[in-house]
Amino acid sequence: MREDEIYAVLSRVLRTGDLPGGIKLGEHRLAEIFGVSRERTRKVLHRLGHERLLEIVKNRGAFTIAPDLREGHMVYEARRILESGMAAHLADSLTQAQIERLREHVDAEAEALRQGDQPTWQKLSAEFHYLLAEMTENPLVQRQAQELISRTLMLVKRYETNAGSACGCDEHRAIFRALSMRERGKAVKAMATHLSLVETRLRPILCEDAGPSLEEVLRKEIDARRGVDAGLVAAS
Template identity: 80%
Template structure:
């Protein structure tokens, strides 16, 4: 298994909130699980640390991050600043092909909800924001959006109430309609409103039941990949 595949598996597990906070991801342990050298694992862990999906502690190693609602307020503020600018830019510059692609995407979100397919809706919901960043054509914006969205995905998975699905789908459609209508002010307002509402749906919880071990999760991902099954979906953004 190459480094890109290992990175994909670990990032999906982290973004899906499958691992508790403060868990050490040891190089020896992961090297055995993936059947690769420690050097390859070390490169992947440092990349995940750079992407802010792991905490790299000098002389101690890599640890999973416990999403913090207090930090989340700062991250959502940063997202509103960045993504409201994205919305303004896209309202002025979207091509017809991009409008059609967004139309297909929000329709797919609605169809997944209609079927009761929560996992597919969660993946599509996250992809909506990555798609908007991609459509700006600006690599710096894309990198910043990826980092911020990734950080809030873990918060949403950990803290969002179950009522968020239908609301989020409707909010994405409102953003799309404003963008498709070239309504700059409405697009900015819809984006800011959506991100603020997602933030308000985050609630502290008393405890989280212990889930599968790292070994079990990685083994399941590897087995699914070999069987050609869909990877673990990320949470809604």
């Protein structure tokens, strides 16, 4: 397995937040799971440490981080700042085709919500923000937005309340409306209030249940990747 593949798997696993905090990621153990030498996993772990996706303690190793609601607030605040700026920019720059694309997306969200298809809706709901970042057509902004959004996914996974899953679609439509009408101020406001509301839907969960094992989660992700690769390359 190549180094960037290991990075992709670990990065994705850490971002989804399936693993509870404080789990140790031993170099040797990961090397066995991925079937590579220790140096490979070592390099990847340190890189992830620099990106703050896990914590590296000198002479102790790498551990998954457990963001609390305090840090969660920080992430949502950063998103409000960045995505408000995005909204201001997009209100001035969106093409008609992009507006149409956004309309389709919001409609798809509403449809999934109406049918009670929660997995699809949840997926589309996150993709709405990725889509906006893409439409800035600015790789730097895209990277920053993706980093922040993936961090919130981690939080939602950990502190989600089923009550929160049943609302929030109208807010995306409000953002869309403001953007399509090129009303910059209104778009900025709609984005900020939306993200504030999303944050309030997080509820503190005190008892941290054990969660699935490290190997279990990793195997699943690796297999999923293999499936995708096989489907794309159609060989091996």
